[in-house]
Amino acid sequence: MRTVFFISDGTGITAETVGHSLLSQFEGIDYRQERIPFVDTGEKARDCRRRIDEAKARDGVRPVVVSTLVDPHVAGPIRQADALHLDFIAAFISPLEAELGVKSSRAIGRGHLGATSKDYAARIEAINFTMAHDDGVSSAELDKADVILVGVSRCGKTPTSLYLALQFGVKAANYPLIPEDFERGELPGTLDAYRSKLFGLTIGAERLAQIRQERRPDSQYASPANCRWEIEQAEKMMRREHVRWLSSTTKSIEEIAATLMQTIKLNRHSY
Amino acid sequence: MRTVFFISDGTGITAETVGHSLLSQFEGIDYRQERIPFVDTGEKARDCRRRIDEAKARDGVRPVVVSTLVDPHVAGPIRQADALHLDFIAAFISPLEAELGVKSSRAIGRGHLGATSKDYAARIEAINFTMAHDDGVSSAELDKADVILVGVSRCGKTPTSLYLALQFGVKAANYPLIPEDFERGELPGTLDAYRSKLFGLTIGAERLAQIRQERRPDSQYASPANCRWEIEQAEKMMRREHVRWLSSTTKSIEEIAATLMQTIKLNRHSY
The missing domain is CATH 3.40.50 (Rossmann fold)
Known part of the structure; x- marks a missing residue:
């Protein structure tokens, strides 16, 4: 059985939603799910990397990592793990910056409106x-x-x-x-x-x-x-x-x- | 003001969540939002294309289209509209097929568990x-x-x-x-x-x-x-x-x- 990780610097709920949407396109594929929220430091990112590596060793197949990580210091260590990395922020932020003509803030934990808005x-x-x-x-x-x-x-x-x-x-x-x-x-x-x-x-x-x-x-x-x-x-x-x-x-x-x-x-x- | 479309063959909720997550990375960008759910026929897709074209003409800038469309007969007409198209299904399904070693079903409306499960x-x-x-x-x-x-x-x-x-x-x-x-x-x-x-x-x-x-x-x-x-x-x-x-x-x-x-x-x- 393959492991699918949902990793985020926020709640991980968006990453999981995206992952489910993709995986629902494959019938009869069984997988173990792990959501890892609030990965907002290099140390937590290195810990994630260890968990991905362990899953690969245990499962005998590369894990799939669905992530939404905006800070390169966090994304960097995780990307080093041998896995299929799918991150729509990484994939889409550059074309969006080019289209809007502004740089993104690459600020973490922006997914949800704070309780004071x-x-x-x-x-x-x-x-x-x-x-x-x-x-x-x-x-x-x-x-x-x-x-x-x-x-x-x-x-x-x-x-x-x-x-x-x-x-x-x-x-x-x-x-x-x-x-x-x-x-x-x-x-x-x-x-x-x-x-x-x-x-x-x-x-x-x-x-x-x-x-x-x-x-x-x-x-x-x-x-x-x-x-x-x-x-x-x-x-x-x-x-x-x-x-x-x-x-x-x-x-x-x-x-x-x-x-x-x-x-x-x-x-x-x-x- | 630019228009951002969230278009899906399902509820459009995942597309909107992804779109918000991306757009939250750009401070001070104002945009008008339109969610178009249940786009599951070529006719509805052509109607979407018209709406995107109209938004471009009205706004004077290209719309952003965040979509989750698995059927090429639906995705095709929409892609013809002059807009920035961001679709994580289109971007990620091929690498995922290669990794899992199986073809996806490309079945529409799979995002949510049916009420009978x-x-x-x-x-x-x-x-x-x-x-x-x-x-x-x-x-x-x-x-x-x-x-x-x-x-x-x-x-x-x-x-x-x-x-x-x-x-x-x-x-x-x-x-x-x-x-x-x-x-x-x-x-x-x-x-x-x-x-x-x-x-x-x-x-x-x-x-x-x-x-x-x-x-x-x-x-x-x-x-x-x-x-x-x-x-x-x-x-x-x-x-x-x-x-x-x-x-x-x-x-x-x-x-x-x-x-x-x-x-x-x-x-x-x-x-």
């Missing part, structure tokens, strides 16, 4: 808002929501809202559609004033039954017949009320969030 | 666990927590826990340290059995007062003197009880999470 405060505010508006617990300040997710219980509203808040600073409320709403044949009255902000999530009945079964085994709530009925009703309601929606059945949180933002034209940058 | 279920479980254990609301199943964050109210426990769950599938509970704990001079009794899982967060008193002031203006809770006292007490307690901790004052959520995982040797992969 204004943008960062907006992100925390979005997280607080989203936590306070999970599962319809509060209808206060729904006018401040960027989006209100609707759908039956356990269709993916909570993870999606949290991801929207954390990754994009979106104030995402969510509101459950429950059997009482279907019997009345109307959207919950609280949502009337916010129709333009609604986005629906639905899910395959079989998948929903599986998820609910884990939470409340053998309940009416989790029964396949009830799940089918709730979903049919919810989809019928969303169609009738012209709520834009998508199915979360096979989508990751990232895909749901990106699709939602594209559909409702919510233009936010990723943190 | 086992790994993905573990991620959702971690999110549910973390939501159920925010702010000490439940001490049930704390034995299943990977980490329990402790600290005074508003020091950053909730955003950190949520990030750990969403990004790394970590089951992160959090538990507030309150004046009653300081007066008693002991950690909350509930936590006794879980000492090895505790990780503390602290924060500068001035910053804490600022954050609390926004929530409860002119309260005793938000007063600088009280914030100073609570933080002194919390830090004293964490030192005495040998709880590992860090200050969140100037750190991003990503930096807090990566430092925490490194400190307590919690080895999880990023989603």
